[in-house]
Amino acid sequence: MPFELWPRARAPVGAKETLVHADALYNLARYLTRDPNDAEDLVQETYERALRAWGQLERDTNVKAWLFRILRNAFISRYRQETRRPALELYDTTEQAPEGAADDGSASTPGGAEPEQMRRLVSSDIEAALRTLSEDARTAILLDLEGFTESEVALIVGCAVGTVKSRLNRARAALRLKLADYGT
Template sequence: MTETGRCEHMKKQEPIHQIQTKKDSLSREEQQKQHEFQKEAVVHLNSLYNYALHMTMNPDDAEDLVQETYLKAYRFFNSFERGTNCKAWLFKILKNNYINRFRKNSREPGKVDYDLIKDFYHSIKDTRSDTTEAESDYFHSLLHEEVYQALHSLPEEFREVIQLCDMEGFTYEEIANMVESPIGTVRSRLYRGRKLLRGQLEDYAKKFGFNTNNNTEQ
């Protein structure tokens, strides 16, 4: 009665209409999988694309990475533990893909290519999503690009946890699983990363003539 059982009896010479019937019954199962996959996994496409962009700094590579991730995720969708965070599962696949494909050729860790970041940012910002303009706070007056550069000036292990936590909203447990480190390490990386970032943002604030003092003295 199983699909595989039926397939064992099939020969290449089978009449087209019979193959068609079997195709239909097969695809019902596939259709269900597709439906579930789209509901659970495809909804995270934008997040994955942004994460890939941050890692590769190249829109074409980011697209490839995301495609590869979805292809793999679809193939192994049965192994996804239902009820757990599908986005976290996808991010982990994406990260592994990235390590396998790109990291070997990447720039030296700790070296920041500001021109690359700038070029990248300008090449892509026209397609950006809407952002919430607002708040009079001096830090909020900083250009997006400056914040972007500050984030990218951090060593990767700090940038990674900040992105996963502050931009993607993962829990410490999920992040620990993704970066394959204990929760205590995630905590301390976030602490140190935010401190470094704060230092960077203050430099930018000074550079652009903003008041970096929290108190509202003039």
């Protein structure tokens, strides 16, 4: 990531080891914000908050889960601030391609696509399916993909383990339906 977290100040002992989680935090922030620049800002804010609260961190705390919880709370705070501000309407002045027209001259069906094009199609379908999930369900799925246990996810999102299990079950079922064409 292109930003420097502690350019002038000396980081607290042990705080620099939290940087190993920057990519994972960025991945979640990217899915939450849907914008690379906003995701970088959110990760930066997460580390700023973590640095301020470093002295309050208990000895045996799972630092990765702690950072993810800070990121989630920062995202929620930003979201609430943005909903209080009046939104400016942005107008798209570009022309849309006619329906069914391929913009790069390649085959319009997945069967005729090259492997890289196929990966992009599948990736965009997965991202579109993830976007249809609620924020809570998407967060639970992404944290699960990061390797967190259900109890760690519950700690990060601030709910009961049973709620996490339920969210994961419903989200997985929804993704299975939306991505059924890719199944065996």
